[in-house]
Structure formats: C-alpha cells, structure tokens
Amino acid sequence: MSKSKNGSSSGLPFEAPIREIEDRIAELESLSASTRLDISSEIEALRARLESQVESTYSDLSAWDRVTVARHPMRPVTSDYITEMLDEFFELHGDKYYGDDRALVTGLASMEGRKFMLVAHRKGRNTAERVECNFGCAHPEGYRKAMRKMKLAAKLGLPIVTLINTPGAYPGIAAEERGQAMAIAENILGMFDIAVPIICVIIGEGGSGGALGIGIGDRVLMMEYAYYSVISPEGCAAILWKDGERSPDAAEALKLTADSLISLGIVDEMIPEPTGGAHRNPAIATASLKEALLRNLDELSAIPLQELLDTRFEKFRKISHIEGRFPTVADAAAS
Amino acid sequence: MTSEKTQIKTVAPESAPKRENQGEVEPLRVPPLDLSPDPADQDDPSEPSMSKNKSDDNQSRSEPSPDQVEDGGEKRGRLSRLRFSKKRDMPGGLWLRCESCSKTIYRKDLDDKVRVCPACSFHFTLPGKQRVASILDEGTWKESFGNIEALDRLEFVENAAYCDKIDRAVKRTGQKEAFLVGTGRVEGREIVLGVLDFSFMGGSMGEVVGEKISLAIEIAEERNLPVVLFTSSGGARMHEGALSLMQMAKTSASLARFNKRGGFSICVMTHPTTGGVTASFASVCDIILAEPGALIGFAGPRVIATTIKQELPPGFQRAEFLIQKGMLDAIVPRNEMRRRIASLVDFGQGARAAAKAKRELI
Ligand SMILES: [Zn+2]
Numbered sequence: 001m002s003k004s005k006n007g008s009s010s011g012l013p014f015e016a017p018i019r020e021i022e023d024r025i026a027e028l029e030s031l032s033a034s035t036r037l038d039i040s041s042e043i044e045a046l047r048a049r050l051e052s053q054v055e056s057t058y059s060d061l062s063a064w065d066r067v068t069v070a071r072h073p074m075r076p077v078t079s080d081y082i083t084e085m086l087d088e089f090f091e092l093h094g095d096k097y098y099g100d101d102r103a104l105v106t107g108l109a110s111m112e113g114r115k116f117m118l119v120a121h122r123k124g125r126n127t128a129e130r131v132e133c134n135f136g137c138a139h140p141e142g143y144r145k146a147m148r149k150m151k152l153a154a155k156l157g158l159p160i161v162t163l164i165n166t167p168g169a170y171p172g173i174a175a176e177e178r179g180q181a182m183a184i185a186e187n188i189l190g191m192f193d194i195a196v197p198i199i200c201v202i203i204g205e206g207g208s209g210g211a212l213g214i215g216i217g218d219r220v221l222m223m224e225y226a227y228y229s230v231i232s233p234e235g236c237a238a239i240l241w242k243d244g245e246r247s248p249d250a251a252e253a254l255k256l257t258a259d260s261l262i263s264l265g266i267v268d269e270m271i272p273e274p275t276g277g278a279h280r281n282p283a284i285a286t287a288s289l290k291e292a293l294l295r296n297l298d299e300l301s302a303i304p305l306q307e308l309l310d311t312r313f314e315k316f317r318k319i320s321h322i323e324g325r326f327p328t329v330a331d332a333a334a335s
Numbered sequence: 336m337t338s339e340k341t342q343i344k345t346v347a348p349e350s351a352p353k354r355e356n357q358g359e360v361e362p363l364r365v366p367p368l369d370l371s372p373d374p375a376d377q378d379d380p381s382e383p384s385m386s387k388n389k390s391d392d393n394q395s396r397s398e399p400s401p402d403q404v405e406d407g408g409e410k411r412g413r414l415s416r417l418r419f420s421k422k423r424d425m426p427g428g429l430w431l432r433c434e435s436c437s438k439t440i441y442r443k444d445l446d447d448k449v450r451v452c453p454a455c456s457f458h459f460t461l462p463g464k465q466r467v468a469s470i471l472d473e474g475t476w477k478e479s480f481g482n483i484e485a486l487d488r489l490e491f492v493e494n495a496a497y498c499d500k501i502d503r504a505v506k507r508t509g510q511k512e513a514f515l516v517g518t519g520r521v522e523g524r525e526i527v528l529g530v531l532d533f534s535f536m537g538g539s540m541g542e543v544v545g546e547k548i549s550l551a552i553e554i555a556e557e558r559n560l561p562v563v564l565f566t567s568s569g570g571a572r573m574h575e576g577a578l579s580l581m582q583m584a585k586t587s588a589s590l591a592r593f594n595k596r597g598g599f600s601i602c603v604m605t606h607p608t609t610g611g612v613t614a615s616f617a618s619v620c621d622i623i624l625a626e627p628g629a630l631i632g633f634a635g636p637r638v639i640a641t642t643i644k645q646e647l648p649p650g651f652q653r654a655e656f657l658i659q660k661g662m663l664d665a666i667v668p669r670n671e672m673r674r675r676i677a678s679l680v681d682f683g684q685g686a687r688a689a690a691k692a693k694r695e696l697i
Contacts, residue, residue, distance in 0.1 A: 169614075169633065170642075171633065171634030171638045171639045171642050172639060172642060172643050173639065173643065173647065173648065173651065175633070175634075176632050176633060176634070176639065176651070176652060177660050178660070179618075179660065179661075179662050180614070180632075180633035180634070181609075181613035181614040181618050181631075181632065181633035182613075182618045182619075182662055184614040184615075184633070185583075185587070185613070185614050185615050185616070185617070185618035185619045186618070186619060188583055188584055188587040188614075188615055188619075189587045189590060189591050189594075189619045190591075192587065192588050192591035192592070193591055193595070208571075208580060208611075209580070209583065209610075209611055209614040209615075209633070212580060212583055212584060213614075215584075216584055216587075228577055228580075229576065229577055229580070230571045230573060230575075230576055230577055230579050230580040230611070231571075231573050235638075236573055239573065240492065240573075249492075253489065253491050253492045253576075254489070254573075254576045254577070255489045255576045255577065256576065256577065261577055264488070264576075264577065264578060266577050266578070266581055312588075313588050313591075313592060316581065316584040316585050316587075316588045317549065317585055317588045317589065319578070319581045319582075319584070319585055320542040320545065320546060320578055320581070320582075320585070322486075325483075325486075326483065326546050326550075327480055327483070327550075328550075329550060329553045329554050329557050331479075331480075332479035332480065332550065332554050
C-alpha cells in the first residue's frame, strides 16, 4: 500500500500531510541514489509513518473530502474495471436512433463464469478520453442506448450491472433538444419492467438524475468513497449561500456519503475500498467490487422473476416510509 | 449538475430576425437567466412569472393586441429583465402589471380569465387550488391526504432552516405541501386530479410530494379512473437530499405498475416544469400536454447558459420549442383545458380492457 509514486495523492487538499511524507521519501531516495549513502532504514521508517498517516487521514474524512476522492483523477473508472475485472467484454454501440454516446458504454460481459450486460458511465483516463466521454456527462442518446441494451438483456435473460460515475446528465442545448428529461424518465420507468436482476453500483460520482437514469436496481451498491446526491455540492452552495466556497458545508448538509445513504434506506451496501481510497490501490478496489458483484449476482439469480420485480417495486415505492408516516389508498377511500 | 454562477454577457438585440413562421420565436435579448426555476426561488415564489414573446401569443390562438405587433425596443429591453418577481405583483393590490405585455391589468379581470392576461394571453402560473377550480365541475373536488407534512430528516443546514421554509410556505398557501390530490368530475367524468403547486416552495418534489403522486396514481388504479397531473416545479427539493432524488424513482415505480394494469395518465406541464419532475413521472404519462409559453426542460436555462458559456437560442425550452422537437403531444390554452381533458378521458376509457386483452395474447 501507498508504494505508488504516481502522484496518487496529487491535488487532494486533505492529503497534504501524506504528500509531505511522500515528498520526503522521494527526496531521501534520490539522495541515496546520488550519494550512495545507506539511508534505507530512514526510508523504511518514513514508509511506515506514511502508512499510518494515510490510515489516520482516511479514518476521519469529511463529506467534502470524500467528494474529492470520488473525483480523483487517478481513481479507477469503468475502463479500468472492464480491463481488470472482466474476463470478456464485447461493446455494443449505439442507440439505433441518433448516435453512440461515448459517455455511456454498454456491452456483453463475462466474469468468473457469470454473463451479464454492462451499462456504465465512462469518464476516461487521460485528457483526450475525458473530452471524448464528455467528462462522464451523457446525452439523451446515451440513456436511450442504455435502455435498448437493457431490453436486450431482458430478452436474453442476462442480468444487468450498471456502474454509475457521472457529475450529472449533460445540461446543454443539444441535450435539451433531444429530450434529456424524457430519456432519463423513460429509463427510470422502464427499469421497473426489466425482468432480469439489476445491480447498480455508484463507483465514483452519483450525480442526480444522470445517475438515476441507470440507477434503478434490485441492489444499489456504493463504493466507500463514492457520493450520490440530488445536486452537486457546488450547485447547492451556490443556491444556499451564493458562494461556491461553501461547497464543503453543502456536501455535509446533503448527506451524500455511503453511510448516510444506507441509513436513509437509499443504498443497500457499501463496497469497502483500500485504506487511502481506490486511487491508492486500484487492484484491491477491483477485487472488492468484483466480490460484491459476484455475491449479489448469485443471490439475485436465485430469486423468481415475479418476486424480483415485485421486490424492486416495493424497494423504491417504500423509500421514505417511516412506520405510520404515510396513509394508504384505503385511507383515502375511507375519508 | 453544473451550477457555478457566472456572469453571462448581454447579447445585442439588433440582429433579431423577423420571421413569419409561427413556431419561430423572437430572440430574447439575453439568455433567460432569471427565468430559471432555481431552487433558490423555492423559498418565496409568491408570484412566479415569466417573460414571453409574440409567437407564444400566436400559439395560444388568441387575438394579439396591437401593442404586441408593434414591438418596441423599449419593451424588449424590459423583457430581458423579467424574472420570477417576488414583489412586483403585490398580492393585495387591485391592479398589476402584466409581465409579458406590461399593460396594467385589473386583478379581477385577470382572475376572471383564470390568470391569463386579458391583453396578451400570457399564462400566469396558477396556484394549486385555482387550478383545481379551473378543471373540475363545481363542488366535486374531494381532497385526499391533505395533512401529510414534510419532515426535515437531513436536519438540513443549521437545523431549523428547512423547517422554517416549510412553515412559511404552509402559512402563505394554507396547505401542508406542494402537491394537491383528490377526485372530482370534469364535465361529469370522474378523475383523479393531482396538482403540483409552484406557490409552495417552487413546487419542489420531496418525500411528501413523491408519496402523494404515487398515492394519486394508486387511487386511480384502485378505482379504475384516469389520473390527470398538472405540474409546475423547479424539480427535486434540495433540502431533502437524495431522498428527494428517490421520489423520481418512487413516482415512476407507481406509474410503471399503473401502466401494466391498464391505467390511463395525462400530464399537463405548466410554467415552469424542470429538473427532477420533468425527468420522471411528468414525461412518461400517456398523454403529455403543455400550456402555451411554459418553460419545460431538464436543466434550467441558467445552468445551461453557464455550462456552455453562450447565448441560448430564441424560445429555447418553451412549450412551442418542445413541440417542434417532438417532446409534447399538444399545447392547450388554459381556457380550452377542461374541455380537452374531458375529451381525452373519453378516449382513454378502453385502456383497462386493452391491457387485460393484451395479457391474454400469445
Ligand atoms: Zn399581458
């Protein structure tokens, strides 16, 4: 852990103490190389300190800190999971109406003998890819492609895994012209009728309707440092305080972290990440996601389809239900 | 969603092309920034209004008044400043100024025309109870679930802030939440009617609104009635965080089940309908209507203009724009709405039998 010198902690403000030790280690290493002094014991000591520093820093992250981890440029994205986690992946392009949205990838996947349809936001690894993927902000054709492939999955009896990682559906002129709201709405509605198991995982950013557009499932899982929110902390801060600087306060208020969302009944399970976040050790993060997917795929495949659909309906229909809070249709009839 | 607020440059109006085409609308001078039903306006949207332009009037099939045809630069300049006015139209006053044509109107005349400007047919946002009265036969409205109240489950910001907002909205509107649901008759036909009311926290959808929409659909299912939903909303209610996002899922779940059982749903999007409401139940009803000039979209104009850093096209996100893009079934003026709903209800009578027959196929 934390052996990488690939700039894994670059940028995150709260990682300053970690960066300090990393820099010191790099300094000593170059000193050792140039002077041939044996300072390996000092370096080892620093490595141990680094490890405990990462642990202590990450044991006490604010909601906003977590948002910055979720957006970390080195954080594993869909293409990494496709390469590292799947045994086979065959991309199926296009919505067959308008285009092939690169911000949302769909295709046939297999993993440890389980076959499924993958529907996932794509953010890209480098600048060129990020631009190609529109930074993970899909257009209507992306959501329509997703629905088309999900219907195919239902026809073929393949379960569906969605990986959610988007700041939000794209708010642009073309997106509005082609019916961004309608495309998302059709997906949310349609996913209640897809008669195969659906597992949704928020792997990074779960940005509002753009996330929910592939977010209706029998299980909703969330990586430890992912977030899921109705509005970005920046947007919320701009509205509440007319001040983007207060995003950390907004992140806190929005209760957008995995533990809060589990207690509100919105998320079913948190997928643990390595100490220091997925960007510090992608292999462990991948293994952790894979374990959760295999386990949930196996559990869901044992459930009869009618029961599966009924349970999916109930899961979302009963959100916000606290004992005795809401009346029923029968109460309306009585009044 | 992207949302940092930045200054957007004013665009000169000189090159505004005059077109005969009905669907073409006159360019606004600036992107209609202030028309965004931003959740900030959810606080006190006592008189949400909008600017609009000549083509909206043409679309609404009413007599355009002379001063609209002669559209002076002064008027256009004024249009550019229009916004959801909080103070311009004081509730107590006898007179008010039309946001669109700037004529001074006698309030009673406006109310007699169900808040459609007597001079220019501008469709003012209609408070929920007035909407109910405008659609249903007199004395037939039976409201249900009027007592469900919002909870501040996230203890949103300094604990009391969201509660205070709710309290103010309750006092101002005399209702407990932003959604009214009940049954009533439209020219004798019984329907379930739901109205999302912009005057209560910008018609934002939180837990209670979501629950009541689902209940509306379920009453319709149980009693074999069509459900008619009117929307005016800035979207999901930010103060309830992801719980409000989940109401998009909840309402859609109910609608999906309703559809399978042969339910018939009509949504009328009125000014303004954006965000999580447009991106969920409102856009997937069987028939989607809009009132003339209504702002309808996923993202608000301000967010879009900020994101793309350029002027928005003329008439962007108005009902007339959406129908051109194929997103609406029809635009129906307010004074024809009751008749149209009644007729549509008649067309939908066979829905349940058709669903039953379909289940028996294959
Ligand atoms: Zn007027």
